[in-house]
Amino acid sequence: MAEMSLCNRRPVNDEETLKALLSDTGGKEYYKQMESLDVDTDLLWSTISKTMNSRLKTWLSLCAHCGMCADSCFLYRISDRDPTQVPAYKIQSTLGEIVKRKGKVDNAFMRRAMEYAWARCTCCNRCGLYCPHGIDMGVMFSYLRGLLYQQGFVPWEMKIGAGMHRVYQAQMDVTDEDFVETFKWMVEEYEEDYPGLAVPVDKQGADILYTVNAREVKHYPEDLAEAAILFHLAGADWTVASKGWELTSLAMFAGDWEACRLQVQSVYDAMERLRPRRMVGTECGHAHRATVVEGPYWAGREDGLTPVPSIHYVEWLAEALREGKLKIDPKKRLKVPVTLQDSCNYVRNHGLRDIVREILSYIVEPGCFRDMDPSKEHNYCCGGGGGFNGIGLYRAERNKALITKRDQILNTGAELVVAPCHNCWDAIRDMVEEYHIPVKWSFLKPLVISMVEIPDHLKPKE
């Protein structure tokens, strides 16, 4: 069969292909081509033979079929307890079946597997906490995504996202020049209010190398200014890299492991080049997981650590507040009921559950914080994780998936949801729009800026 122009096994490595994909609005033609995409069963089986080790094989065979994972999955719970939404069933009937058939599966099977991998699992890893045998189905679904990506059975937006990383080393078509210029321009916008505000680019040996989400550059440049303002007010010695500034990885959602490696390597190269004392990433969940938690493994770093210690924005912010580098005006603390969205990617998957609560203890009036139930590492996915937010094909399923979080939020009675994660933030925004619930949502940066005290020497001169 002739190789298809849009939907195929080739990763996107150039601008031209990216543009061709982008011009196919909504991936209409792309998905049509997918219906006749061959499965390279030899490649599938040889990949499995090379990469499926004893842990994954044991997870598949050890499953006691006890069903205790069912209730741990929010997608099962909001699907009227549909048995085909039980995590163990979802992985056994996709990855398990591929292995059982030694890779001999057809187009229809792969398209079904794609739906399971991207619309029935957000890789939130919650089920792994509920399996008595310690089987983490989120990890297996991530592995399955890699197999599907390699075969070309990947949602249109994910193919594009991974391609963006390959072409731009960013999740969007934002060039290094765009990044530096936008950051400088945003900082200039606020120079009058904050005299001396600047964005140091490529400074050697700074305390902090700050990395961002390309979306901030393209759609939310205010966020860049806010980061600069808070570093400025805290008197931080910080810098950004003109190359290797992108923390995110849609490639991770896509299962494009080579693009994952290229992406994190660009950030690690910036660390090696500028030798900061540490790296601080923006308020993003998956980006932190990609670059800080999983990235070292993609890049072949045997200690599992980044070249310089790397922390999430919440860790830096908690430190700045704790050490008094940023002082909160107690009169301006949040006095409405506030709840917190724990991001799966750095709470369940990197243990940062208490530090965000520490921040809230500084910025929320005592008695106003209402935790969700369940919370911390047992919290549910926002409903849009793992790429779910961005896939048009599964929009209806994603909107339904928001119900769990909607009800969790409503049950707290909170008027404001603090969401220090881009994915969660988006999901909550869409939820408010879709279900008309009376809550506001916010990153931490604008909240802190609204209540931080400006030291006299940093105040604008009259």
Add this chain to the structure above:
Amino acid sequence: MLAFLTGPMFWIALVVFVAGLAARGVWYVRGLNWQLDRVAYRAHPRAGIRGALRSIFYWLVPMGTRGWRVQPFMTVVFFVFHAGVVAIPLFLLAHTVFLAEKFGAWLPAMPQPAADVLAWAAAACIILLALRRIALPEVRILTDLQDWLILLLTAAPFVTGLFARYDAAGYESWMIAHVLSGEILLIAAPFTRLNHILLFFLSRAQLGADYGIKRGGLKGTDVAW
């Protein structure tokens, strides 16, 4: 017949059981790969071992994890069943006598009334586990032939053992069935999901090490299982 089953056949079954599981365990551990698993096992042995032990410990404690606490019915059935299938074979008086004869060392025997209660309770739990497989759609959809086979293999020594205890007239035949079914269970273990006798510990240790090293352990956060 009984002499053969309790003699050479016992040793054959035991060797298959031990060697088979050991081979399975060695294969598992040797197959772990820091880069494929994305867990730096060797770089952080202390954090890994700590996470592994926590993970095993909390899941061995009834209601020790949130997973156990949110499903109390399953948890009670599960623990009573496992208490029975582990304790009765090792600590029933008749078994300790048998094992002392074979190995020359005495295991402490549990009082007979306690053994009776535990054996009946475990048998009841086997029935409840079977009913659960049929009744709950989320379990039914996962269930395959092997699930029934291993439940049957586990039930057989219990049922035959209880009959041997109460049916004096048929004692000899029940004993043959009892010893035989016990040995079939031992031989089947390495080749079926009964291998969780060992792999439960290894798999739990692996995920525990993952949490202990990569997913927060090095940050000083102990996952609240």
